[in-house]
Amino acid sequence: MKIQKPVYYGDYLHLPKILNAQDTESAKYGPEAHDETLFIIIHQTYELWFKQIIHEICSVREIMKHSFIPSTDLSTINARLERVGKIQQILIDQIKIMETMTSLDFMEFRDYLVPASGFQSLQFRLIEATLGIKAAHRMEIEKQFFNSRLKPEDRAQLEKAEEEDSIFELLDSWLSRMPFSEFGDFDFWGEYSEAVETMLNQDEQIIASNPSLNDTVRTMELRNLETTRNTFKTLLDANLYSKNLQEGKVRLSQKATLSCVFIYLYRDYPALQMPFKILNSLVEIDENFTTWRYRHAIMVQRILGTKIGTGGSAGHEYLKATTERNRAFIDLFNMATFLIPKHSIPKLPELIKDQLDIVYDSLRS
Ligand code: HEM
Numbered sequence: 001m002k003i004q005k006p007v008y009y010g011d012y013l014h015l016p017k018i019l020n021a022q023d024t025e026s027a028k029y030g031p032e033a034h035d036e037t038l039f040i041i042i043h044q045t046y047e048l049w050f051k052q053i054i055h056e057i058c059s060v061r062e063i064m065k066h067s068f069i070p071s072t073d074l075s076t077i078n079a080r081l082e083r084v085g086k087i088q089q090i091l092i093d094q095i096k097i098m099e100t101m102t103s104l105d106f107m108e109f110r111d112y113l114v115p116a117s118g119f120q121s122l123q124f125r126l127i128e129a130t131l132g133i134k135a136a137h138r139m140e141i142e143k144q145f146f147n148s149r150l151k152p153e154d155r156a157q158l159e160k161a162e163e164e165d166s167i168f169e170l171l172d173s174w175l176s177r178m179p180f181s182e183f184g185d186f187d188f189w190g191e192y193s194e195a196v197e198t199m200l201n202q203d204e205q206i207i208a209s210n211p212s213l214n215d216t217v218r219t220m221e222l223r224n225l226e227t228t229r230n231t232f233k234t235l236l237d238a239n240l241y242s243k244n245l246q247e248g249k250v251r252l253s254q255k256a257t258l259s260c261v262f263i264y265l266y267r268d269y270p271a272l273q274m275p276f277k278i279l280n281s282l283v284e285i286d287e288n289f290t291t292w293r294y295r296h297a298i299m300v301q302r303i304l305g306t307k308i309g310t311g312g313s314a315g316h317e318y319l320k321a322t323t324e325r326n327r328a329f330i331d332l333f334n335m336a337t338f339l340i341p342k343h344s345i346p347k348l349p350e351l352i353k354d355q356l357d358i359v360y361d362s363l364r365s
Contacts, residue, residue, distance in 0.1 A: 043118070060167060084281075095296060131166060132168025
Protein backbone atom coordinates (compact mmCIF):
# COMPACT_ATOMS: atom_id res chain seq x y z
CA MET A 1 0.00 0.00 0.00
CA LYS A 2 1.30 3.47 -0.88
CA ILE A 3 2.06 5.68 2.12
CA GLN A 4 0.12 8.91 1.84
CA LYS A 5 2.27 12.05 1.84
CA PRO A 6 1.19 15.00 3.99
CA VAL A 7 -0.42 17.69 1.83
CA TYR A 8 0.32 21.40 2.34
CA TYR A 9 -2.57 23.83 1.69
CA GLY A 10 -0.67 26.31 -0.51
CA ASP A 11 1.04 23.59 -2.55
CA TYR A 12 -2.16 21.61 -3.10
CA LEU A 13 -3.86 24.71 -4.51
CA HIS A 14 -0.75 25.92 -6.39
CA LEU A 15 -1.16 29.26 -4.68
CA PRO A 16 2.35 30.55 -5.45
CA LYS A 17 1.53 30.16 -9.16
CA ILE A 18 -1.96 31.68 -8.96
CA LEU A 19 -1.07 34.53 -6.60
CA ASN A 20 1.92 35.58 -8.66
CA ALA A 21 0.01 35.74 -11.91
CA GLN A 22 -1.20 39.37 -11.76
CA ASP A 23 1.30 41.31 -13.88
CA THR A 24 -0.10 44.74 -14.65
CA GLU A 25 0.69 46.16 -18.09
CA SER A 26 0.67 49.74 -16.73
CA ALA A 27 3.64 49.01 -14.41
CA LYS A 28 5.72 48.10 -17.47
CA TYR A 29 5.37 51.59 -18.94
CA GLY A 30 5.02 53.95 -15.98
CA PRO A 31 3.23 54.23 -12.64
CA GLU A 32 1.01 51.20 -11.96
CA ALA A 33 -2.71 51.91 -12.40
CA HIS A 34 -4.34 50.93 -9.09
CA ASP A 35 -7.47 49.38 -10.64
CA GLU A 36 -5.63 47.16 -13.09
CA THR A 37 -5.14 44.53 -10.35
CA LEU A 38 -8.92 44.34 -9.88
CA PHE A 39 -9.35 44.09 -13.65
CA ILE A 40 -6.94 41.15 -13.86
CA ILE A 41 -8.23 39.31 -10.78
CA ILE A 42 -11.85 39.58 -11.87
CA HIS A 43 -11.04 38.17 -15.32
CA GLN A 44 -9.00 35.36 -13.78
CA THR A 45 -11.87 34.53 -11.41
CA TYR A 46 -14.25 34.38 -14.39
CA GLU A 47 -11.89 32.09 -16.27
CA LEU A 48 -11.64 29.74 -13.25
CA TRP A 49 -15.43 29.54 -13.04
CA PHE A 50 -15.60 29.05 -16.84
CA LYS A 51 -13.27 26.08 -16.35
CA GLN A 52 -15.66 24.60 -13.78
CA ILE A 53 -18.65 25.20 -16.08
CA ILE A 54 -16.84 23.44 -18.94
CA HIS A 55 -16.04 20.56 -16.58
CA GLU A 56 -19.75 20.22 -15.75
CA ILE A 57 -21.26 20.65 -19.22
CA CYS A 58 -18.71 18.39 -20.94
CA SER A 59 -19.56 15.63 -18.47
CA VAL A 60 -23.26 16.22 -19.19
CA ARG A 61 -22.54 16.00 -22.91
CA GLU A 62 -20.69 12.69 -22.44
CA ILE A 63 -23.68 11.17 -20.62
CA MET A 64 -26.07 12.48 -23.25
CA LYS A 65 -24.10 10.81 -26.04
CA HIS A 66 -25.44 7.41 -24.92
CA SER A 67 -28.32 6.05 -26.94
CA PHE A 68 -30.14 5.20 -23.70
CA ILE A 69 -29.98 7.47 -20.65
CA PRO A 70 -31.18 5.72 -17.47
CA SER A 71 -33.12 7.75 -14.88
CA THR A 72 -30.20 7.75 -12.42
CA ASP A 73 -28.08 9.47 -15.09
CA LEU A 74 -30.87 11.97 -15.72
CA SER A 75 -30.62 12.96 -12.10
CA THR A 76 -26.82 13.44 -12.45
CA ILE A 77 -27.33 15.55 -15.58
CA ASN A 78 -29.80 17.76 -13.76
CA ALA A 79 -27.65 18.14 -10.64
CA ARG A 80 -24.71 19.30 -12.77
CA LEU A 81 -26.81 21.70 -14.84
CA GLU A 82 -28.27 23.16 -11.65
CA ARG A 83 -24.72 23.69 -10.37
CA VAL A 84 -23.88 25.60 -13.56
CA GLY A 85 -26.90 27.82 -12.92
CA LYS A 86 -25.65 28.63 -9.41
CA ILE A 87 -22.15 29.47 -10.70
CA GLN A 88 -23.69 31.79 -13.28
CA GLN A 89 -25.47 33.69 -10.50
CA ILE A 90 -22.05 34.46 -9.01
CA LEU A 91 -20.78 35.52 -12.44
CA ILE A 92 -23.67 37.93 -12.81
CA ASP A 93 -23.13 39.33 -9.28
CA GLN A 94 -19.42 39.90 -9.93
CA ILE A 95 -20.27 42.59 -12.47
CA LYS A 96 -21.12 44.82 -9.49
CA ILE A 97 -17.49 44.57 -8.32
CA MET A 98 -16.26 45.47 -11.81
CA GLU A 99 -18.56 48.50 -11.78
CA THR A 100 -16.74 49.96 -8.77
CA MET A 101 -14.07 50.88 -11.36
CA THR A 102 -15.00 54.15 -13.01
CA SER A 103 -14.47 55.16 -16.61
CA LEU A 104 -11.51 57.40 -15.64
CA ASP A 105 -9.92 54.60 -13.61
CA PHE A 106 -10.16 52.30 -16.64
CA MET A 107 -8.64 54.91 -18.95
CA GLU A 108 -5.48 54.79 -16.81
CA PHE A 109 -4.57 51.45 -18.38
CA ARG A 110 -7.08 50.71 -21.18
CA ASP A 111 -4.79 51.66 -24.04
CA TYR A 112 -2.10 49.23 -22.87
CA LEU A 113 -4.52 46.33 -23.44
CA VAL A 114 -5.22 46.80 -27.17
CA PRO A 115 -5.95 44.51 -29.05
CA ALA A 116 -6.66 42.04 -26.17
CA SER A 117 -10.34 41.62 -25.30
CA GLY A 118 -12.80 39.33 -23.48
CA PHE A 119 -13.82 38.64 -27.04
CA GLN A 120 -10.81 36.33 -27.20
CA SER A 121 -11.84 34.23 -24.17
CA LEU A 122 -11.44 30.72 -25.55
CA GLN A 123 -13.25 29.18 -22.59
CA PHE A 124 -16.27 31.46 -23.11
CA ARG A 125 -16.42 30.28 -26.74
CA LEU A 126 -16.04 26.65 -25.67
CA ILE A 127 -19.01 27.04 -23.31
CA GLU A 128 -21.06 28.52 -26.15
CA ALA A 129 -20.04 25.70 -28.53
CA THR A 130 -20.72 22.96 -25.97
CA LEU A 131 -24.17 24.35 -25.25
CA GLY A 132 -25.03 24.78 -28.94
CA ILE A 133 -23.94 28.20 -30.27
CA LYS A 134 -21.56 27.47 -33.11
CA ALA A 135 -20.00 29.38 -36.02
CA ALA A 136 -23.03 28.80 -38.25
CA HIS A 137 -25.27 30.76 -35.83
CA ARG A 138 -23.02 33.78 -35.51
CA MET A 139 -23.42 37.20 -37.13
CA GLU A 140 -21.08 37.90 -40.05
CA ILE A 141 -19.14 40.45 -38.00
CA GLU A 142 -18.59 37.89 -35.23
CA LYS A 143 -17.27 35.33 -37.75
CA GLN A 144 -14.76 37.88 -39.04
CA PHE A 145 -13.56 38.62 -35.50
CA PHE A 146 -13.05 34.91 -34.96
CA ASN A 147 -10.84 34.57 -37.97
CA SER A 148 -8.71 37.60 -37.24
CA ARG A 149 -8.60 37.81 -33.44
CA LEU A 150 -8.04 34.29 -32.11
CA LYS A 151 -4.58 32.71 -31.95
CA PRO A 152 -4.35 29.85 -34.50
CA GLU A 153 -4.08 27.22 -31.72
CA ASP A 154 -7.15 28.63 -29.92
CA ARG A 155 -9.09 28.75 -33.17
CA ALA A 156 -8.11 25.13 -33.88
CA GLN A 157 -9.31 24.07 -30.41
CA LEU A 158 -12.59 25.90 -30.88
CA GLU A 159 -13.13 24.38 -34.33
CA LYS A 160 -12.49 20.92 -32.89
CA ALA A 161 -15.02 21.59 -30.11
CA GLU A 162 -17.56 22.74 -32.68
CA GLU A 163 -17.25 19.45 -34.56
CA GLU A 164 -18.58 17.58 -31.51
CA ASP A 165 -22.30 17.24 -30.89
CA SER A 166 -23.47 20.05 -28.65
CA ILE A 167 -25.84 19.63 -25.72
CA PHE A 168 -28.52 21.24 -27.92
CA GLU A 169 -28.02 18.59 -30.63
CA LEU A 170 -27.94 15.74 -28.12
CA LEU A 171 -31.04 17.12 -26.44
CA ASP A 172 -32.77 17.10 -29.81
CA SER A 173 -31.98 13.43 -30.42
CA TRP A 174 -32.85 12.44 -26.83
CA LEU A 175 -36.25 14.14 -27.12
CA SER A 176 -36.81 12.71 -30.62
CA ARG A 177 -36.23 9.17 -29.33
CA MET A 178 -39.04 9.55 -26.79
CA PRO A 179 -42.16 7.64 -27.79
CA PHE A 180 -44.59 10.54 -27.33
CA SER A 181 -45.73 10.93 -30.92
CA GLU A 182 -47.39 7.54 -31.23
CA PHE A 183 -49.77 6.04 -28.73
CA GLY A 184 -51.34 3.09 -30.57
CA ASP A 185 -55.12 3.60 -30.74
CA PHE A 186 -55.10 6.75 -28.65
CA ASP A 187 -54.96 9.81 -30.89
CA PHE A 188 -53.30 12.19 -28.42
CA TRP A 189 -52.37 14.89 -30.91
CA GLY A 190 -55.91 14.80 -32.36
CA GLU A 191 -57.35 15.43 -28.87
CA TYR A 192 -54.73 18.11 -28.21
CA SER A 193 -55.68 19.88 -31.47
CA GLU A 194 -59.36 19.85 -30.44
CA ALA A 195 -58.45 21.37 -27.05
CA VAL A 196 -56.40 24.05 -28.83
CA GLU A 197 -59.27 24.77 -31.24
CA THR A 198 -61.72 25.16 -28.32
CA MET A 199 -59.31 27.51 -26.51
CA LEU A 200 -58.74 29.67 -29.61
CA ASN A 201 -62.47 29.79 -30.43
CA GLN A 202 -63.17 31.01 -26.90
CA ASP A 203 -60.48 33.69 -27.27
CA GLU A 204 -62.07 34.75 -30.57
CA GLN A 205 -65.50 35.00 -28.90
CA ILE A 206 -64.07 37.16 -26.11
CA ILE A 207 -62.43 39.55 -28.61
CA ALA A 208 -65.52 39.66 -30.87
CA SER A 209 -67.93 40.43 -28.03
CA ASN A 210 -65.76 42.80 -25.99
CA PRO A 211 -67.66 46.12 -26.02
CA SER A 212 -64.63 48.15 -24.90
CA LEU A 213 -62.70 47.48 -28.15
CA ASN A 214 -63.05 49.78 -31.14
CA ASP A 215 -63.01 48.29 -34.64
CA THR A 216 -59.31 48.99 -35.28
CA VAL A 217 -58.16 47.33 -32.04
CA ARG A 218 -60.59 44.42 -32.55
CA THR A 219 -59.26 43.78 -36.07
CA MET A 220 -55.69 43.93 -34.80
CA GLU A 221 -56.39 41.48 -31.96
CA LEU A 222 -58.18 39.08 -34.30
CA ARG A 223 -55.21 39.23 -36.66
CA ASN A 224 -52.84 38.42 -33.75
CA LEU A 225 -55.09 35.50 -32.83
CA GLU A 226 -54.88 34.23 -36.41
CA THR A 227 -51.07 34.29 -36.11
CA THR A 228 -51.33 32.16 -32.93
CA ARG A 229 -53.67 29.76 -34.78
CA ASN A 230 -51.09 29.40 -37.56
CA THR A 231 -48.30 28.80 -35.02
CA PHE A 232 -50.27 25.88 -33.58
CA LYS A 233 -50.93 24.57 -37.10
CA THR A 234 -47.18 24.62 -37.80
CA LEU A 235 -46.47 22.46 -34.76
CA LEU A 236 -48.41 19.50 -36.16
CA ASP A 237 -47.81 19.95 -39.89
CA ALA A 238 -44.51 18.37 -41.02
CA ASN A 239 -44.21 20.55 -44.15
CA LEU A 240 -44.92 23.84 -42.42
CA TYR A 241 -42.59 22.86 -39.60
CA SER A 242 -39.70 21.98 -41.90
CA LYS A 243 -40.18 25.33 -43.72
CA ASN A 244 -39.75 27.07 -40.34
CA LEU A 245 -36.63 25.00 -39.69
CA GLN A 246 -35.14 25.94 -43.05
CA GLU A 247 -35.88 29.63 -42.48
CA GLY A 248 -34.16 29.43 -39.07
CA LYS A 249 -37.35 30.37 -37.19
CA VAL A 250 -36.90 27.24 -35.04
CA ARG A 251 -33.87 25.03 -34.38
CA LEU A 252 -35.38 22.06 -32.53
CA SER A 253 -36.77 19.28 -34.77
CA GLN A 254 -40.53 18.71 -34.93
CA LYS A 255 -40.30 15.34 -33.17
CA ALA A 256 -38.25 16.81 -30.33
CA THR A 257 -40.65 19.74 -30.02
CA LEU A 258 -43.66 17.42 -29.77
CA SER A 259 -41.96 15.43 -27.00
CA CYS A 260 -41.16 18.67 -25.27
CA VAL A 261 -44.78 19.85 -25.39
CA PHE A 262 -45.87 16.47 -24.01
CA ILE A 263 -43.35 16.70 -21.14
CA TYR A 264 -44.45 20.25 -20.31
CA LEU A 265 -48.12 19.21 -20.26
CA TYR A 266 -47.68 16.02 -18.20
CA ARG A 267 -44.64 17.02 -16.13
CA ASP A 268 -46.33 15.96 -12.87
CA TYR A 269 -46.07 12.26 -13.77
CA PRO A 270 -42.99 10.69 -12.11
CA ALA A 271 -41.47 9.48 -15.40
CA LEU A 272 -41.56 13.03 -16.79
CA GLN A 273 -40.47 14.95 -13.70
CA MET A 274 -36.73 14.59 -14.31
CA PRO A 275 -36.92 15.32 -18.07
CA PHE A 276 -38.94 18.44 -17.16
CA LYS A 277 -36.33 19.48 -14.59
CA ILE A 278 -33.56 19.09 -17.18
CA LEU A 279 -35.43 21.27 -19.68
CA ASN A 280 -36.01 23.80 -16.94
CA SER A 281 -32.33 23.81 -15.94
CA LEU A 282 -31.34 24.45 -19.57
CA VAL A 283 -33.81 27.35 -19.73
CA GLU A 284 -32.27 28.67 -16.50
CA ILE A 285 -28.73 28.43 -17.95
CA ASP A 286 -29.80 30.21 -21.15
CA GLU A 287 -31.56 32.92 -19.16
CA ASN A 288 -28.54 33.41 -16.87
CA PHE A 289 -26.24 33.63 -19.87
CA THR A 290 -28.49 36.26 -21.44
CA THR A 291 -28.68 38.18 -18.17
CA TRP A 292 -24.87 38.14 -17.92
CA ARG A 293 -24.51 39.36 -21.51
CA TYR A 294 -27.01 42.15 -20.87
CA ARG A 295 -25.39 43.23 -17.58
CA HIS A 296 -21.93 43.12 -19.23
CA ALA A 297 -23.22 45.23 -22.15
CA ILE A 298 -24.69 47.82 -19.77
CA MET A 299 -21.47 47.89 -17.73
CA VAL A 300 -19.52 48.43 -20.95
CA GLN A 301 -21.81 51.35 -21.86
CA ARG A 302 -21.22 52.85 -18.42
CA ILE A 303 -17.44 52.50 -18.67
CA LEU A 304 -16.89 53.13 -22.40
CA GLY A 305 -19.96 55.10 -23.52
CA THR A 306 -19.96 54.74 -27.29
CA LYS A 307 -16.21 54.14 -27.60
CA ILE A 308 -15.14 51.01 -29.49
CA GLY A 309 -13.83 48.01 -27.53
CA THR A 310 -10.16 47.10 -27.14
CA GLY A 311 -10.97 44.17 -29.43
CA GLY A 312 -12.17 46.64 -32.09
CA SER A 313 -15.92 45.95 -32.04
CA ALA A 314 -18.60 48.66 -31.81
CA GLY A 315 -18.53 47.98 -28.04
CA HIS A 316 -21.95 48.33 -26.41
CA GLU A 317 -23.89 48.05 -29.71
CA TYR A 318 -22.11 44.82 -30.66
CA LEU A 319 -22.71 43.32 -27.21
CA LYS A 320 -26.40 44.27 -27.31
CA ALA A 321 -26.73 42.36 -30.60
CA THR A 322 -25.07 39.19 -29.23
CA THR A 323 -27.33 39.36 -26.17
CA GLU A 324 -30.40 39.19 -28.42
CA ARG A 325 -29.06 36.62 -30.82
CA ASN A 326 -26.85 34.08 -29.09
CA ARG A 327 -29.45 31.91 -27.35
CA ALA A 328 -28.79 28.15 -27.39
CA PHE A 329 -32.17 27.11 -26.02
CA ILE A 330 -34.56 29.78 -27.30
CA ASP A 331 -36.87 26.99 -28.60
CA LEU A 332 -37.45 25.83 -25.02
CA PHE A 333 -38.57 29.34 -24.06
CA ASN A 334 -41.00 29.39 -26.98
CA MET A 335 -42.50 26.09 -25.85
CA ALA A 336 -44.87 28.08 -23.63
CA THR A 337 -46.69 29.08 -26.84
CA PHE A 338 -48.03 25.53 -27.17
CA LEU A 339 -49.34 25.08 -23.65
CA ILE A 340 -53.05 24.99 -22.95
CA PRO A 341 -54.98 25.51 -19.68
CA LYS A 342 -54.62 22.61 -17.21
CA HIS A 343 -58.35 21.79 -17.25
CA SER A 344 -58.33 21.22 -21.03
CA ILE A 345 -55.25 18.95 -21.20
CA PRO A 346 -56.42 15.60 -22.74
CA LYS A 347 -56.97 12.80 -20.18
CA LEU A 348 -54.55 9.95 -20.81
CA PRO A 349 -55.76 6.32 -21.05
CA GLU A 350 -54.95 4.15 -17.98
CA LEU A 351 -52.30 2.15 -19.83
CA ILE A 352 -50.30 5.25 -20.73
CA LYS A 353 -50.82 6.73 -17.26
CA ASP A 354 -49.35 3.54 -15.76
CA GLN A 355 -46.27 3.88 -17.94
CA LEU A 356 -45.72 7.42 -16.74
CA ASP A 357 -46.46 6.60 -13.12
CA ILE A 358 -44.47 4.48 -10.71
CA VAL A 359 -46.89 1.64 -10.12
CA TYR A 360 -45.84 -1.12 -7.75
CA ASP A 361 -47.87 -4.22 -8.62
CA SER A 362 -48.03 -5.23 -4.96
CA LEU A 363 -49.83 -1.96 -4.14
CA ARG A 364 -52.54 -2.35 -6.77
CA SER A 365 -55.95 -2.94 -5.18
C1 HEM B 1 -13.95 47.24 -17.63
C2 HEM B 1 -14.51 46.09 -17.84
C3 HEM B 1 -14.86 45.57 -19.20
C4 HEM B 1 -15.02 46.25 -20.37
C5 HEM B 1 -14.90 47.75 -20.63
C6 HEM B 1 -15.33 45.27 -21.38
C7 HEM B 1 -15.55 45.56 -22.71
C8 HEM B 1 -15.87 44.65 -23.68
C9 HEM B 1 -16.13 44.97 -25.06
C10 HEM B 1 -16.15 46.36 -25.66
C11 HEM B 1 -16.36 43.82 -25.73
C12 HEM B 1 -16.65 43.65 -27.22
C13 HEM B 1 -15.44 43.16 -27.93
C14 HEM B 1 -14.38 44.21 -28.05
O1 HEM B 1 -14.48 45.05 -28.96
O2 HEM B 1 -13.46 44.22 -27.23
C15 HEM B 1 -16.28 42.77 -24.74
C16 HEM B 1 -16.49 41.45 -25.02
C17 HEM B 1 -16.43 40.46 -24.09
N1 HEM B 1 -16.09 40.60 -22.77
FE1 HEM B 1 -15.77 42.30 -21.78
N2 HEM B 1 -15.39 44.05 -20.81
C18 HEM B 1 -15.09 44.18 -19.48
C19 HEM B 1 -15.04 43.18 -18.55
C20 HEM B 1 -15.22 41.85 -18.81
C21 HEM B 1 -15.14 40.79 -17.86
C22 HEM B 1 -14.85 40.96 -16.35
C23 HEM B 1 -15.34 39.63 -18.53
C24 HEM B 1 -15.30 38.28 -17.92
C25 HEM B 1 -14.70 37.28 -18.49
C26 HEM B 1 -15.58 39.96 -19.90
C27 HEM B 1 -15.82 39.06 -20.92
C28 HEM B 1 -16.11 39.37 -22.21
C29 HEM B 1 -16.51 38.39 -23.20
C30 HEM B 1 -16.68 36.89 -22.98
C31 HEM B 1 -16.72 39.09 -24.37
C32 HEM B 1 -17.20 38.52 -25.70
C33 HEM B 1 -18.73 38.60 -25.72
C34 HEM B 1 -19.36 38.22 -27.05
O3 HEM B 1 -18.69 38.22 -28.09
O4 HEM B 1 -20.57 37.93 -27.04
N3 HEM B 1 -15.51 41.32 -20.05
N4 HEM B 1 -15.97 43.31 -23.51
